[in-house]
Amino acid sequence: MILLQANRIAKQFEGHDVLLDANLIVQDGERVALVGANGAGKSTFLRIIIGEETPDSGAVSLAKGASLGYVSQFLDTAPDTTVYGFMEQAFTQIFEMERELRRLEREMATPSVYEDEARFAAVSSTYDRLVQTFEEAGGYAVEARIRRVLAGLRFPQEMHTQPVASLSGGQKTRLSLARLLAGAPSLLVLDEPTNYLDVETLGWLEDELKTYPGAVLVVSHDRYFLDQVASVVYELEDGKTTRYPGNYTDYVEASAERLAMETARFEAQQKEIARIEQFVQKNIVRASTTKRAQSRRKWLARMERLDAPKTTNARLALSFQCARPSGKDVLQVHDVVVGYPDKPLAGPINLQVARGQRVAIVGPNGIGKTTLLRTLLGRHAALVGSIRWGSHVQIGYYDQEQADLDEEKTVLSQIWDAFPRLDQTTVRTALGRFLFRGSDVEKPVAGLSGGERSRLALCRLMLQQANVLLFDEPTNHLDLPAKEVLEDALQDYDGTILFVSHDRYFIDAIATDVLVIEPQGCRLYLGNYTDYQWKRKQEEAEAARLESAGLDSPATGTDGRNASGADRADRADRADSGANEAGGTIRVDGAHPTAAGPDINARTSAPVRSADVRKLRDKVAKLESEIAESEARKESLEKALLDAGMAQDFVRAAQLQEALEQVMESYTALMEDWETAAAQLEELEQRM
Known part of the structure; x- marks a missing residue:
């Protein structure tokens, strides 16, 4: 069932085309991701879909009876509305049904109704129908749903009575998301949900969206999130959309295949155009071949020329260099507590960083990750403890707030x-x-x-050329191509990196270590985010086993680091040992057989026989007929390939592309045979 359909949406701002032909379909149960570079028009498209903008042309339709919900950045609530009360507003109809059920119960209990058999039957029938409706709407599970979602989005029990007006901007956005998830609209629209959620909460949200009863439409630059959640990806580029089945990784692979296919078609057509133009130029002046040349020139004029594929948008050219290397020991942090005199956030923190390490700092929002970076820089005083930088350290700092x-x-x-x-x-x-x-x-x-x-x-x-880089959420405002450029640059960087990020894909690409900040201190894990998650699951399983056995969980510290790193090295060794061996290529040289014809060069002095001329004329005519059939077949395949591309049926397109390549090979061979036979015929006709 199609829940939402956007057809041929176009939108201009101040004469600039933002959307030209944007199309999108969301089926019931689908998790649809909308991706594209910054400025591609994703936010405009979303605003049109949810009804905040009007398109210049095209239409958006929502299935009858379907509901659409999106996260609002601004919550308009009464001053005394609490967190829990705000959540209850998503269930107004259910609570009205519940009040009506209580009223009907009281009515059935009154003697005047109870003693009136007909009236009691009518009221009880109404009551039974309403109970069924109430159950189908999940009325008995409302409180459990509210509490589960609030807990998942980091609103503990003690915050349920807190006024919404007292929340921070990020907390209000999370609360808006919580109410939408609890209310479960048919289509949930999310615009960059990863920007205001920490790593742990993102994991909860991913699990929640995987089992969400409705459909989801999301705009996000978080590739890890898109890999976990998306079942369909729409790419918005140059005002037009292209649909790809699968998650983000599937989209990247399919997009590359599509680009390769379009490039091959374009290059094949350009080669064919050049060959025919050369034939026309060579044969247009010959009386015996001018008609054929004119026919080819007309065919060229009618040909639908393919545009050169757009290989990429403009990309950053980023490279980090060190003006000079630092000492081997870069940083020592001993028993540091970060925060404010009236509000310590986390500690004691102990950390040693060597040259070349790339330490990702993770933890829940508000734990003090940014404060830790600013404390290391000396911009914020540590409550207790000491920080010592090594020799020749030059620090560059990226502030997420700029x-x-x-x-x-x-x-x-x-x-x-x-x-x-x-x-x-x-x-x-x-x-x-x-x-x-x-x-x-x-x-x-x-x-x-x-x-x-x-x-x-x-x-x-x-331009600073620092040998130690400190990043605070460096990927927050970068689009996907820019993130990839930043990752490549940091992977080639010879210096040391400490960075705060909730972009798990970025952490996987960059980190050699993960430092988990907790109120009571920190824990360091060797490896990237995936390694950290694997080790944490091991620890949780071990803790559960010990708890069931009535034993205390073992303390984790460098033990967690070494086990994670050893496992990572073991997996790397297994991957290396299983690498595919490159096979040799067998080359066979030989002559390509061509259609036989009279050997003119060998018989220049022999008289021309009319039978030879007639035979060649018949051969040329037959080849021209086969060429015409091949051209018709080629045009038909090109049209079908274009239709498959418009329908975004890439499996069908790949099949058609293969068939077209075979026809092109046959067509090229026929043209070569025709040119040879036509030249031989012209030579004989001149000698007659």
């Missing part, structure tokens, strides 16, 4: 003032690598988008 950017400056002056020894050409070149080109460098910092501010901050960080 508070160090001067709102009064332009993009150019922001970088040039930070590096006054650089000439303007060097500064402009560096900014160009971060997609600030032409007049973009004169934009005021105050007017930049979140993604632009992130790129500007990364440009400044790159």
